[in-house]
Amino acid sequence: xxxxAARRAALxxxxxxxxxxxxxxxxxxxxxxxADPYRVWLAEVMLQQTQVATAAPYFxxxxxRFPTLAALAAAPEEEVLALWSGLGYYARxxxxxxxxxxxxxxxxxxxxxxxxxxxxPGFGPYTAGAVASIAFAVPAAAVDGNVARVLQRVFAxxxxxxxxxxxxxxxxxxxxxxxxxxxGDFNQALMDLGATVCTPAxxxxxxxxxxxxxxxxxxxxxxxxxxxxxRPAPAPLLLACxxxxxxxxxxxxxxxxxxxxxGLWAPPCAEVREGEPRAALAAAxxxxxxxxxxxxxxxxxxxxxxxxxxxxxxxHAVLRRPGPRGGGGxxxxxxxGELATLGLPTAARLLLERL
DNA sequence: AAATCGGGGTC
DNA sequence: GACCCAGATTT
Numbered sequence: 001x002x003x004x005a006a007r008r009a010a011l012x013x014x015x016x017x018x019x020x021x022x023x024x025x026x027x028x029x030x031x032x033x034x035a036d037p038y039r040v041w042l043a044e045v046m047l048q049q050t051q052v053a054t055a056a057p058y059f060x061x062x063x064x065r066f067p068t069l070a071a072l073a074a075a076p077e078e079e080v081l082a083l084w085s086g087l088g089y090y091a092r093x094x095x096x097x098x099x100x101x102x103x104x105x106x107x108x109x110x111x112x113x114x115x116x117x118x119x120x121p122g123f124g125p126y127t128a129g130a131v132a133s134i135a136f137a138v139p140a141a142a143v144d145g146n147v148a149r150v151l152q153r154v155f156a157x158x159x160x161x162x163x164x165x166x167x168x169x170x171x172x173x174x175x176x177x178x179x180x181x182x183x184g185d186f187n188q189a190l191m192d193l194g195a196t197v198c199t200p201a202x203x204x205x206x207x208x209x210x211x212x213x214x215x216x217x218x219x220x221x222x223x224x225x226x227x228x229x230x231r232p233a234p235a236p237l238l239l240a241c242x243x244x245x246x247x248x249x250x251x252x253x254x255x256x257x258x259x260x261x262x263g264l265w266a267p268p269c270a271e272v273r274e275g276e277p278r279a280a281l282a283a284a285x286x287x288x289x290x291x292x293x294x295x296x297x298x299x300x301x302x303x304x305x306x307x308x309x310x311x312x313x314x315x316h317a318v319l320r321r322p323g324p325r326g327g328g329g330x331x332x333x334x335x336x337g338e339l340a341t342l343g344l345p346t347a348a349r350l351l352l353e354r355l
Numbered sequence: 356a357a358a359t360c361g362g363g364g365t366c
Numbered sequence: 367g368a369c370c371c372a373g374a375t376t377t
Contacts, residue, residue: 047372054363054371088361091375124374144372164356191372200370201366228369232358258376260360304367305361346362 003155003176011154011213012179012186018209019189024196026052027059035184037110037135038069044130045092045122052195058087069109073100081263081343088346090262095122112136125171134184141174142187143167146194151177152226153198156215161226234309240277241267241348242285242317243298243355248333250352251323252342253288260308265332266348267314281315288331292319299354303347312351 003011023029028043030036042062046055062083066072072080077097084093099120103110110131111117117128129142143151148161148170155173159166179186197204203222205211216222237260244251244267253268255261270277270284278294285292295316303310324331334342339352 044372049360049371049373050362051364051371086362088363089373091360092373095374122374126373130372142372145370146372188372195372199365231369262360303362307359308361 003173007213008177011177011210014209014213015189015193016179016182016186019185019192023189023192024052027056027063029188035135037131038072039063040135041110041127041131042096044127044134045096046087048092048127049089050087055087058084069100069104072097073104077263078343082341083343085264085343086346086349090264090343090345092122094263099123110135112138114138114140130187133178133187137182137184139178139180139183141171141178142191143171143174144191144194146198147174147187147190149200149226150190150194150198150210153203153216153222154210154214156219156221156225158221158225159227160229162229166226231306234304234307236309236311238272238274238277238311238313239269240272240281240284241269241312241314241351242281242292242294243267243314244290244292244317244319244323246319246323246333249335249338250333251290251319252332252334252344254330261345261347264343264345264348265334266344267352268331269312277313278315281317285317285319290319290321290323290331292317299351301347301351301354303350310347312347314351314355 028035028039043055043059046059065083066075077094080093080097081090084090099122102120107116112132114128114132117123117131126142126144129140132138132140133142145161151157151170151173152161152166157166157169161167193208197208205217205222208214211217216225242251251268252265255264255266257263268285268288270281272280282292282294295318297313298316299314301312323333
């Protein structure tokens with residue numbers, strides 16, 4: 001169903017006026033209108049499935065170390081992951097790094113069209129639209145969780161935001177609504193509104209610039225739109241980890257390039273079944289080329305991720321042969337003071353704190 | 356279409 | 367504990 005032109009114009013006007021009257025001051029929003037495309041991109045990636053308050057300190061550290069796309073492209077992946085450590089969804093960092101190199105080589109910087117952006121690693125429909133509209137003033141939609149919720153309510157589109165048919169309908173409305181002028185401000189206004197006013201629970205409708213034009217409000221259905229999504233319970237996962245100490249610190253192994261905590265450093269771990277963690281952990285050490293003997297359990301930690309109920313158990317272990325010599329490989333030693341500068345997942349940091 | 360991939364904020 | 371967050375990629 002198309003949005004009538006008059007309604008479209010009224011929604012745009014009300015939203016941009018609200019945005020101009022006092023949007024949030026955020027580290028990636030430059031003082032003047034034209035934002036730095038690299039900073040816009042970095043912010044969008046960090047903000048994927050991540051709240052503004054969580055991402056902001058990471059953003060500051062990241063741009064301090066890598067102020068430009070060229071600086072990022074020149075860095076080793078290892079350092080990029082270290083700066084991402086604790087933020088989660090680490091594939092984002094690897095894709096960001098790969099995309100920086102690719103964009104520099106092929107376009108001399110970030111390309112300016114949705115299609116070209118979309119072809120880079122880590123650019124999905126949302127991020128391509130957000131960067132194109134905010135950094136390059138391309139009238140493209142950028143539908144994130146906030147925008148989807150706002151539009152579902154404004155147009156009274158029932159159902160869960162994860163439903164494919166709902167997503168298609170919301171995307172179509174968003175495309176039709178983005179104005180040719182100030183598309184980036186318009187998209188950010190929708191996001192700000194969703195984050196600060198049209199919140200998932202207990203939205204502040206009396207403060208909403210769109211309240212008079214909101215179909216869900218008119219129908220008294222704001223609380224039921226969108227419908228909550230049901231997630232399956234996280235599957236249990238037991239990881240046994242070897243705590244190996246040497247003269248140069250604690251032994252770390254790089255996680256495999258795919259899967260959980262991919263590419264990060266952690267004590268050598270093995271996914272094990274309840275009951276035989278030691279044998280499985282010994283086999284994992286042998287597979288790494290460092291056979292060892294597994295001793296007593298030293299610490300354990302439970303942690304729930306979105307789709308995993310993680311249990312980590314740390315076992316004291318002694319190598320039968322000397323461990324790795326230098327860096328550059330899949331194994332390394334880390335002195336206690338070094339851990340903070342390395343890319344470890346939060347679960348591993350918390351486990352080590354308990355030793 | 357469903358699963359995978361973190362961590363934290365919020366009620 | 368449930369639900370969500372400026373989602374993308376793989377299967």
